[in-house]
Amino acid sequence: MNIIPNFSLKKHNTFGIEAKAKKFVAVHSVSELKTILQENKNEQKFILGGGSNMLLTQDIDALVIHVNLKGKKIVKQDDDFVWVESQAGENWHEFVLWTINKDFGGLENMSLIPGNVGTTPVQNIGAYGTEIKDTFVSCEAMHIATQEMKTFTNTECNFGYRESVFKQEIKDQFIITSVVFKLTKHNHKINISYGDIQLELAKKNIEIPGLIAISNAVIAIRQSKLPDPKELGNSGSFFKNPILLKSEFESIHKKFPEMKFYEISETEVKVPAGWLIEQAGFKGKRFGDAGIHKNQALVLVNYGNATGQEILNVSKDIQKTVFETFGIHIEAEVNVI
Numbered sequence: 001m002n003i004i005p006n007f008s009l010k011k012h013n014t015f016g017i018e019a020k021a022k023k024f025v026a027v028h029s030v031s032e033l034k035t036i037l038q039e040n041k042n043e044q045k046f047i048l049g050g051g052s053n054m055l056l057t058q059d060i061d062a063l064v065i066h067v068n069l070k071g072k073k074i075v076k077q078d079d080d081f082v083w084v085e086s087q088a089g090e091n092w093h094e095f096v097l098w099t100i101n102k103d104f105g106g107l108e109n110m111s112l113i114p115g116n117v118g119t120t121p122v123q124n125i126g127a128y129g130t131e132i133k134d135t136f137v138s139c140e141a142m143h144i145a146t147q148e149m150k151t152f153t154n155t156e157c158n159f160g161y162r163e164s165v166f167k168q169e170i171k172d173q174f175i176i177t178s179v180v181f182k183l184t185k186h187n188h189k190i191n192i193s194y195g196d197i198q199l200e201l202a203k204k205n206i207e208i209p210g211l212i213a214i215s216n217a218v219i220a221i222r223q224s225k226l227p228d229p230k231e232l233g234n235s236g237s238f239f240k241n242p243i244l245l246k247s248e249f250e251s252i253h254k255k256f257p258e259m260k261f262y263e264i265s266e267t268e269v270k271v272p273a274g275w276l277i278e279q280a281g282f283k284g285k286r287f288g289d290a291g292i293h294k295n296q297a298l299v300l301v302n303y304g305n306a307t308g309q310e311i312l313n314v315s316k317d318i319q320k321t322v323f324e325t326f327g328i329h330i331e332a333e334v335n336v337i
């Protein structure tokens with residue numbers, strides 16, 4: 001393993017921000033990971049996966065460990081289900097396509113989400129009515145301090161909307177090395193409840209969609225709304241959709257009857273942050289090289305040479321204006337470093 005000093009992270013974060021790691025190492029196996037942790041016990045460490053959910057606002061004064069473990073396989077199956085395991089460093093979308101091509105159902109709605117498999121449990125990624133918690137069985141993770149391996153079951157991950165135990169109680173304590181999903185072999189539970197998916201399928205006259213058709217519909221929708229990080233630096237949704245108590249929402253809704261919302265429980269309502277940001281006048285705006293995407297106001301973009309601090313400043317302006325306009329606080333979804 002080659003530890004590289006003063007390493008540029010520009011190609012390792014989908015925002016394409018220039019920031020330096022004091023030291024950088026890529027690990028390709030659990031045993032390499034163990035060795036690196038043992039040999040650098042007293043060093044400050046920073047774990048990097050696909051770099052698709054972080055905004056770097058400064059250089060990283062630490063040993064950056066890039067988890068690059070590869071491999072995917074079927075670990076078990078019965079008549080109806082298959083258990084597939086992916087190593088943490090596999091690209092998420094390639095993994096999803098691999099399952100779809102085998103006609104294994106469950107991940108198709110999450111096609112084209114950027115990032116690596118190992119970071120998907122951290123924020124319980126989701127799209128179009130599906131979250132990984134719906135098919136996630138367990139993950140293996142290494143305890144950074146002791147290098148012991150631990151299995152986390154679905155329940156132990158304590159998944160919520162873009163939340164898990166890895167962002168809360170045990171933040172920065174474990175490195176996820178592999179993940180197991182339980183997928184269907186037939187009688188797939190397709191979820192085309194999202195209007196956008198139905199419209200996309202109707203365009204192609206598909207009445208009974210298979211996994212590939214759903215995946216293709218999701219890919220088409222995402223490509224029409226969300227910028228490709230290879231062409232325009234971004235980190236997907238920068239903010240979470242705020243969840244309000246119904247009572248709180250009702251008084252706001254009286255003032256803004258056109259506000260979009262989804263009831264998520266008896267007592268809570270989710271409001272699309274993209275709508276709030278658009279109404280606050282930010283959609284498509286550009287401030288130097290930092291901006292708000294023209295097709296999806298939830299996504300902040302780097303037109304080339306924006307610094308992390310510049311993007312952070314834009315995000316703070318948005319938060320402030322949205323709060324002043326609607327009295328609603330929107331929280332960042334990406335990790336600001």
Ligand code: EPU
Nearest residue numbers: 127128129236237239240241260272274275278296297298
């Ligand atoms: N909207 C606007 N203006 C905008 C963007 C959205 O008015 O600029 C409105 C839309 O008209 C729609 C509503 O907001 O009524 C919701 O928009 P959309 O269905 O596009 O989804 P979203 O709430 O903006 C969430 C996820 C996405 C995921 C989509 C589809 C979060 C923070 N984001 O976005 O996830 O792909 O739903 O399920 O929950 C990601 O996390 O990186 C991500 C892209």
